[in-house]
Amino acid sequence: MARKRKRVIGGYRFARFAGQPQPELVEAGAAQVVTIGLAPAGTAPVRPLVEQGEFVSAGQIIARDDETVGNPVLASVNGTVEDILKRGGSGPAVVIRSDGTDSCRPLAGYSAEWNNLSSDVLEKLMYLSGASGCVAGGIPTRFNSAAIGPEEVEHILLQIVPAEVFNPSISVLLEGRDVGQVAEGLAILAKIMPRAALHLVGGRKQKLLLSQTRQACLQIGLDRVHHHTLEAKYPNHREEVLVPAVLGKEFPHGYSAINLGVVILDLQALLQLRDAVAAGKPAIDRIVALAGSGFTKRPHLRLRIGTPLEQVLDQYLDRSRELRIVGNSLLTGDTLEHTAQTVDALMSALIAVPEEKQGPPLPFSRPGFRSDSYSRTFIANFVPFTKTVDTNIHGEHRPCIACTFCDNVCPVGILPHLLHRYVQRGVIDETLVRYRIFDCIDCNLCTYLCTSKIPLAQLMRKGKDSLKAEGLDPRGRTVHRLQLKGFGEEEA
Amino acid sequence: MKIVRSLFEGLKKARPLRPVKPVIETLEGILLGSPETTAGAPHFLDHIEIKRYMSTVIAAMIPTTVAAVVFFGWFVLAMILCSYVVGGIIEVLFALIRKKEIEEGFLVTGLIFPLVLPPTTPLWVVAVGIAFGVFFGKEVFGGTGRNIFNPALVGRIFITIAFPEIMSATWRAPFSDVITAATPLAVYRSTQGAAPYLDLLLGQVAGSTGEVFRIGIIAGALLLMVTRVSSWRITLSYLASVALFAFVGHSLGPQTFAPPLFQLLSGGLLFGAVFMATDPVTSPATKPGKFIFGTMCGIITVLIRTFSGFTEGVMFSIVFMNAFSPLIDNTIVNLKYRP
Numbered sequence: 020m021a022r023k024r025k026r027v028i029g030g031y032r033f034a035r036f037a038g039q040p041q042p043e044l045v046e047a048g049a050a051q052v053v054t055i056g057l058a059p060a061g062t063a064p065v066r067p068l069v070e071q072g073e074f075v076s077a078g079q080i081i082a083r084d085d086e087t088v089g090n091p092v093l094a095s096v097n098g099t100v101e102d103i104l105k106r107g108g109s110g111p112a113v114v115i116r117s118d119g120t121d122s123c124r125p126l127a128g129y130s131a132e133w134n135n136l137s138s139d140v141l142e143k144l145m146y147l148s149g150a151s152g153c154v155a156g157g158i159p160t161r162f163n164s165a166a167i168g169p170e171e172v173e174h175i176l177l178q179i180v181p182a183e184v185f186n187p188s189i190s191v192l193l194e195g196r197d198v199g200q201v202a203e204g205l206a207i208l209a210k211i212m213p214r215a216a217l218h219l220v221g222g223r224k225q226k227l228l229l230s231q232t233r234q235a236c237l238q239i240g241l242d243r244v245h246h247h248t249l250e251a252k253y254p255n256h257r258e259e260v261l262v263p264a265v266l267g268k269e270f271p272h273g274y275s276a277i278n279l280g281v282v283i284l285d286l287q288a289l290l291q292l293r294d295a296v297a298a299g300k301p302a303i304d305r306i307v308a309l310a311g312s313g314f315t316k317r318p319h320l321r322l323r324i325g326t327p328l329e330q331v332l333d334q335y336l337d338r339s340r341e342l343r344i345v346g347n348s349l350l351t352g353d354t355l356e357h358t359a360q361t362v363d364a365l366m367s368a369l370i371a372v373p374e375e376k377q378g379p380p381l382p383f384s385r386p387g388f389r390s391d392s393y394s395r396t397f398i399a400n401f402v403p404f405t406k407t408v409d410t411n412i413h414g415e416h417r418p419c420i421a422c423t424f425c426d427n428v429c430p431v432g433i434l435p436h437l438l439h440r441y442v443q444r445g446v447i448d449e450t451l452v453r454y455r456i457f458d459c460i461d462c463n464l465c466t467y468l469c470t471s472k473i474p475l476a477q478l479m480r481k482g483k484d485s486l487k488a489e490g491l492d493p494r495g496r497t498v499h500r501l502q503l504k505g506f507g508e509e510e511a
Numbered sequence: 512m513k514i515v516r517s518l519f520e521g522l523k524k525a526r527p528l529r530p531v532k533p534v535i536e537t538l539e540g541i542l543l544g545s546p547e548t549t550a551g552a553p554h555f556l557d558h559i560e561i562k563r564y565m566s567t568v569i570a571a572m573i574p575t576t577v578a579a580v581v582f583f584g585w586f587v588l589a590m591i592l593c594s595y596v597v598g599g600i601i602e603v604l605f606a607l608i609r610k611k612e613i614e615e616g617f618l619v620t621g622l623i624f625p626l627v628l629p630p631t632t633p634l635w636v637v638a639v640g641i642a643f644g645v646f647f648g649k650e651v652f653g654g655t656g657r658n659i660f661n662p663a664l665v666g667r668i669f670i671t672i673a674f675p676e677i678m679s680a681t682w683r684a685p686f687s688d689v690i691t692a693a694t695p696l697a698v699y700r701s702t703q704g705a706a707p708y709l710d711l712l713l714g715q716v717a718g719s720t721g722e723v724f725r726i727g728i729i730a731g732a733l734l735l736m737v738t739r740v741s742s743w744r745i746t747l748s749y750l751a752s753v754a755l756f757a758f759v760g761h762s763l764g765p766q767t768f769a770p771p772l773f774q775l776l777s778g779g780l781l782f783g784a785v786f787m788a789t790d791p792v793t794s795p796a797t798k799p800g801k802f803i804f805g806t807m808c809g810i811i812t813v814l815i816r817t818f819s820g821f822t823e824g825v826m827f828s829i830v831f832m833n834a835f836s837p838l839i840d841n842t843i844v845n846l847k848y849r850p
Contacts, residue, residue, distance in 0.1 A: 184555075343554060350553045372554065377516070378544020383562035390558035395738045396567050397558060410548040414560025415540050417614065418656030421796040422564065424739070436796060437844065454848050468557040470564050471656075476553075 027264045029430040030252030031393055031464055033184040037405035040308035040368070042188040043318040049077070049096040049117050053325030054361045057082050057092055058110040065089055067113055073100045077123040077323075078301035080147065081113055090152025090164050095303040095323040097122065112361075115325070129299030133203070138211045141296055142169065145211075148295030150302040153288040153364055156277045160211070166277050166505030172212040173280035174266055177205065177289055178220045179228070180249050182256040184349045184408065185310030187367055189228065191319045192286050192306060198228065201286070202235035204293035209241055212282070217244040218265055222251035253350060254462040258283050260430050271501050272431075272458050273494040278503040287367060305366050309335055311408060313342040313371025326362045328355060328369070341374040343410055350463045375409035382413060393424055393468040417471040425465035425475055431458045435465040435475040442482040452491055456482055516543060533606040537613040564740060565615040571734045572622055572786060574727030579720040582685030583630035587720050590625040593634045598624070598641040605650045616655030616792070620645065623663040623786055626721025627779060627826070628670075631681040631690065636674055640666040660833045661793050664826050671826075682717040694718050695777045696822040699769050711776040722782040732785040741789035744801035745808075749784040750775060752809025760813065768817055780812065783825035793833045797843040804839060808832050 058064040065084040069075055075094040082092040096117040104112045126148055130136055136144075142160035145151045151158040157165035159172055179189060193201075205217050217236070219229045229246040236244045247265050249255045255264070258276040261283060262268050268279060276283050284292075287306060294300040303324055309317040314335045322331060328344070336342060345352040346360075347368050355369070379385065387397030390413075391406040399406050425435040433455050441451055456479060465475040486492060498506060519539045522528055528535065541562070549556060579587045598621045606613040624641050625632075644666020652658040671678045682694050694717045695706040706716050714723035722728075735741035753774055760768030774780065788794060788808055795804045808828045815824025 345552075345554050348552075349555055352552060352554070354551060354554070370554075374548055376548060377546055380515075380543050381541070382544045382558075383541075383560065383566050387558060392557050392559045394557075394559045394564070394567075394740060396563050396740065408555045410554055412545050412547045412549055412556050413558045414545055414556075414562070415612065417561045418654070420561070420564075420616070420656050421791045422740075423742075423791070423796050424559075426796065434796075434844065453850055454844070463553040466556070467553045468559065470559050470561055472556065472560065474550075 027249060027252070027255060027260060027430070028432050029428045029464075030182075030250065030255055030260075031428045031468065032250065032252045033182075033391070035403065035405050036184050036391070037389070037407055038310055038312040038314070038317065038372075039185055040188055040191075040310045040319055041317045042190050044191050044194055044306065045318045045320050047320045047322050047326070047331065049119075049121050049323050050326040050330055051119075052101070052114060052116050052327070053095050053323055054104070054112045054114050054327065055081070055092060055095060055325035056110055056112045056361070056363055063087055063089065064111045065092055067103055067111075069094075069100050069103075069113065071100055071103060074098070075100060075115060077303055078126065078148075080149075081115075085163060088157065088163055088166055090157055091147065091149055093149045093301055093303050093324075095325050112325075123301065123303065125299030126295065126301060127299075129296060131297050133207060133296045134210075136296070138169075141207055141211050144296045144299070145207075145292055148291075148299075148301040149364070150288070150291040150295040153291050153302050154282070154284045155365060156275050158208075158282060158284065158288075158292065159277070165282075166275070167280060169212045170214065171280050171504050172215045172282050174218060174282070175205070175208050175212060175215045176218045176220055176261055176265060176276075176281065176283045177201075177286065178256055178261055178283060179225050179286050180220060180222050180256040181224070181251050182222075182253045183368075184253075185308065185368055185370055187287075187306065187308035187319060189225070189286060191308075192290065196290070198232045198235045199239075200293055200297075201232050201289065202239055202241065203297060204289040205232075205236060205244065206239055206241045207293060207296050208282070208289075209243070215282070217241070219244065219246040220249060220261060220265055221246075223248055224251070253464060254430055254460070257430075257460060257462065259460040269501060271494075271497045271503055272460070273492070274497065274503060278505050279501065280504055285367070302364070305362055305364065307331075307362060307366050308368040309371070310368055311345075311370040311372045313337055313340065313344075313373060322362045324362055324364055328360045328362065331362075332369070332371075336371060341376075342371045343374050345370040345372065349408065350467060351461065373409045375411035378411045378413055393428065394470070412472050414470075414472050416473070419471055419473060422470045424468050424470060428464050428468065430462060430464065431455075431460055433458050435459075435479060438482065439473060439475045439478040442478045442485075447482050447485045447489075449491060451482055451486060452493055456486070457493055459483065519543065530607060533610060533612050534603060537606070540612065561615045565618050567738050567740045568619045568735065568786070569622060571731035571740075572626070572721070574730050575721045575724045575782070576622065576626065578714055578724030578727050579626060579630075582714060582723065583683065583720055587625065587630060589634060590628065590632065590637050590720070591622060593637045594625045594641045595621040597638040598645045601642055601645045601650065605654065609654070611654075614655040616649070617645065620649070620662045623721075624666055627663065627667050627719050627782065627787075629678065629681055629718075630683050630720045632670075632677060636670055636677055639673075640670040642666075643669045656792055658792060659837070660830055661787055661790050664787060664830045664833075667826055668830060684717045685715055685723065694822065695773075696769075696816060699773065699777070700822055703766070705770065705773040706777070708772060708776055711773075716777075718777075719779060719782075722779045725776060725781050728781045728785055732781075735785065735789070741785070742791070742794070742801050744798060745789045745794055745805040746784045748802045748805030749788055749808045749812075750780070752806040753780060753813055754809075756810055756813045760817065768813070774813065774816070778816070778823040779825040783829055784808075787826075788829050788832075793836060795836045795840045795843070797840050797847075800836070800839040800843045803843075804832050804836060807835070 098117040102114040146162040151164040159165040390397040648662030648665030757771035757774040811828035812824040
């Protein structure tokens with residue numbers, strides 16, 4: 020059931036950037052000391068179950084809360100709990116000093132013949148392994164791991180669209196595996212989510228992989244699998260774009276795909292689920308791609324969750340330059356102070372780019388062999404050279420000239436150039452709601468390519484915040500109109 | 512490079528130079544790269560900037576500018592210099608008053624203006640025109656990005672009305688010192704005789720300095736469209752509507768309407784449709800709005816050329832439609848985002 024590619028508006032293809040991760044996997048092993056955050060992926064912090072001085076083994080649950088929606092937190096190394104931080108670099112955390120062993124006990128009850136296991140056991144394995152927490156918002160199980168239950172899931176989307184500037188290599192994620200294991204992961208999800216249709220979404224270059232995966236699914240008797248091709252444009256990998264493009268559904272802006280009964284996961288999360296169930300492997304590590312010209316080598320590293328970045332980066336960073344380290348995405352990621360930060364359950368890439376405090380002389384007259392631009396005013400738009408990234412703003416702040424580049428690329432079809440003028444002038448009222456300012460998904464693409472270097476997305480966020488403060492947030496109505504799931508009676 | 516950088520640092524700090532700080536900052540911006548880095552996500556930005564954007568427009572005008580100098584002599588260069596100097600002074604004065612950097616939009620205005628004047632325009636008229644255009648067409652509205660009318664056209668219309676004898680009676684053909692007093696459009700109106708299309712394309716006819724070398728304008732148009740700097744929607748809808756309206760008109764009344772191809776290749780139409788109607792600040796921003804704008808410009812141009820006392824209607828049509836741009840945009844946006 021190959022479906023035709025859906026029309027997606029806007030977006031921008033970040034092509035040919037220098038500093039892509041190399042297709043090589045380095046097993047980094049267990050770190051000496053790990054600091055594991057207790058508030059994974061912006062959820063409410065969970066209560067620690069261990070005490071200072073207690074010995075924990077890798078894969079053991081060290082924090083869990085079954086009353087609120089969330090997933091357990093696992094120890095990622097064998098060792099002793101050294102400290103329980105109320106307020107670490109990023110919220111409460113447990114510090115564990117490793118005993119130096121790399122071993123990890125498999126989960127109880129797993130089976131390579133997972134098909135014989137009941138849904139109950141499958142869900143338990145997914146939950147206890149922490150694998151259900153490897154996706155923002157969680158993967159639904161009967162253990163309150165996501166806002167909805169598994170029976171409410173209508174669609175499962177596996178997305179491998181390489182839409183970012185730097186994308187982890189799919190071949191590294193699949194190293195030592197075959198597509199059969201991807202199919203297994205999908206089949207496991209299909210078994211516990213009986214109503215759900217499965218969708219594989221990739222770019223054009225992933226077409227072959229997707230059709231092979233579909234074949235593998237058919238071989239194990241999974242026939243409700245569709246595959247879709249989207250252009251590898253940013254931000255086509257985001258749920259706000261995927262849901263309308265693949266499922267033809269309106270996205271409930273301000274909520275998550277899960278509220279529509281849609282689970283979206285990437286390849287790494289799917290394989291972690293599969294490994295938990297079929298190999299009993301707890302989700303205690305992440306494959307993190309190193310990207311950007313700030314690294315001397317850019318392999319993918321298999322890192323235990325909680326590994327301090329400082330330790331990882333030391334051997335790969337180019338120390339001769341001033342660098343900025345960014346997590347996951349250059350467009351939306353946070354700047355990481357790598358002395359304080361550790362690897363978390365959602366980390367997929369570390370990007371190091373030069374801090375360029377002084378741009379080159381006579382910038383406007385340069386041919387730009389390596390300069391990326393939406394406008395085609397640089398040679399790089401016409402020759403196949405790789406493009407470079409640095410943090411300089413490459414220009415001066417000016418008033419908007421209405422070049423409408425932002426309107427052309429906006430993935431949700433709003434008019435950033437118009438909305439920012441209202442916010443700048445302080446005219447923040449219902450008009451902005453009517454102009455669909457709340458559809459903005461904060462992808463920052465408009466800010467990226469503004470000719471006048473106006474922080475459009477930031478201004479629109481300011482507008483949205485003011486409107487919310489005035490009580491003009493239209494989200495409340497969305498819950499009823501789109502019959503969203505995952506709300507208690509009193510909330511809805 | 513370091514020396515230049517520290518020189519600018521020193522100049523910016525010098526107390527006596529404080530009143531001209533915007534000028535220093537502008538020079539620094541031109542010579543040196545930006546000293547600013549992104550504050551957070553997005554961590555890197557597109558290399559496009561206003562200077563690059565405006566430079567691309569100027570690059571697109573190079574063929575027709577060079578042709579103007581070749582065809583009409585060094586005097587054209589003097590007109591361009593005069594326009595840049597006088598307009599530049601006003602621009603700098605306003606930058607100083609506003610304490611903001613000098614805006615790059617002037618680079619384009621200062622070049623467009625002499626290119627839409629007859630090659631015999633006295634320099635003092637050039638000076639008066641650009642001064643009026645920059646002052647009343649742009650600065651009084653608050654500078655580039657806030658103006659309603661195309662500043663070059665405001666200046667052109669002002670001197671057309673103020674000095675009609677200079678602006679309409681003294682045309683000159685390329686490579687000739689003879690004052691012919693008749694552009695192809697004027698000739699057509701009196702004799703119904705169309706100039707040869709090849710002469711029109713190559714600019715071997717009388718006309719404004721920059722409008723005659725039409726091959727060069729077409730090359731510039733291609734550059735602007737390929738680089739995404741100007742909107743093909745406006746240019747093509749403008750030309751298409753002129754062609755269509757002229758075709759219909761010429762079929763019904765061949766005595767009244769000039770033939771479509773002649774209309775396309777004569778007067779300031781190509782120059783206007785490529786370099787002036789597409790000014791992003793003064794044209795609609797919405798896509799349907801651009802089509803409406805271009806189409807209306809075309810209809811008005813043909814109407815003026817055919818029925819008014821003026822032989823050419825491009826500048827009036829563009830300025831007239833400039834006034835409607837906000838209304839067009841507003842209507843389109845309100846239709847798109849209905850309550």
